[in-house]
Amino acid sequence: MATPAVRKYPSITTDLEPELSTLEKRLLNEYQKGFPLTSTPYADIARQLGTSEALVLDILQKLRDQGFISRVGPVFKPKRLGASTLAAMSVPADKLRQVAAIVSDFEEINHNYEREHAFNLWFVITAKDQERLQQVIQDIQRRTGYAVMDLPLEQQYHIDLGFPLWC
Numbered sequence: 001m002a003t004p005a006v007r008k009y010p011s012i013t014t015d016l017e018p019e020l021s022t023l024e025k026r027l028l029n030e031y032q033k034g035f036p037l038t039s040t041p042y043a044d045i046a047r048q049l050g051t052s053e054a055l056v057l058d059i060l061q062k063l064r065d066q067g068f069i070s071r072v073g074p075v076f077k078p079k080r081l082g083a084s085t086l087a088a089m090s091v092p093a094d095k096l097r098q099v100a101a102i103v104s105d106f107e108e109i110n111h112n113y114e115r116e117h118a119f120n121l122w123f124v125i126t127a128k129d130q131e132r133l134q135q136v137i138q139d140i141q142r143r144t145g146y147a148v149m150d151l152p153l154e155q156q157y158h159i160d161l162g163f164p165l166w167c
Contacts, residue, residue: 023051024059028069035072070104070111083133084126086151088119089144096121099144108136119149 020028026049036044043053063069091099096114103112103123112123127133137148 023049023055024063027056027059028063067104070109082126082128083130084124085133085153087123087125087137087140088115088149088151089121089140089146090119091121091144091146093120099146102143103140106136106140108132 027045030049031045035041038044040053042056046053046056049056060069060072064071089099089103100112100114100121103109103121106125108125108127110124110126112121114120115122125133125136127136137150141148
């Protein structure tokens with residue numbers, strides 16, 4: 001199953017979310033689940049949406065360039081491949097966007113988001129192995145100057161990550 005990973009911080013330079021077309025919204029909303037597992041998934045999506053494969057690919061690239069999505073890819077059950085952890089940081093409010101942008105620069109970061117708590121920046125790290133995961137944590141701490149709290153999975157729960165983006 002493949003899903004676009006949507007980030008809390010679409011842009012470090014503006015609070016404005018991009019205006020999305022109906023087609024862009026449909027692409028993001030309808031393919032959080034059920035991504036075609038075929039040799040031509042983007043052509044299949046285009047056919048289902050009544051458009052061209054080139055336009056689907058252009059839209060995904062545009063949304064990625066804008067920081068609205070970070071990737072299109074599978075979501076695996078924890079501990080099946082590689083290593084992952086939930087992590088949190090306590091960041092001064094005036095530095096939050098700057099630190100979130102640094103965290104998002106790492107390809108191992110699936111998403112990050114703000115919470116109303118002393119630990120106000122939360123994110124998931126997925127790496128090829130435990131050694132790389134720890135290296136990412138250390139690199140984030142070095143680049144931001146703030147400690148990362150590592151919260152590894154102790155008990156697994158199934159949470160459906162798909163949700164309606166537009167009603």
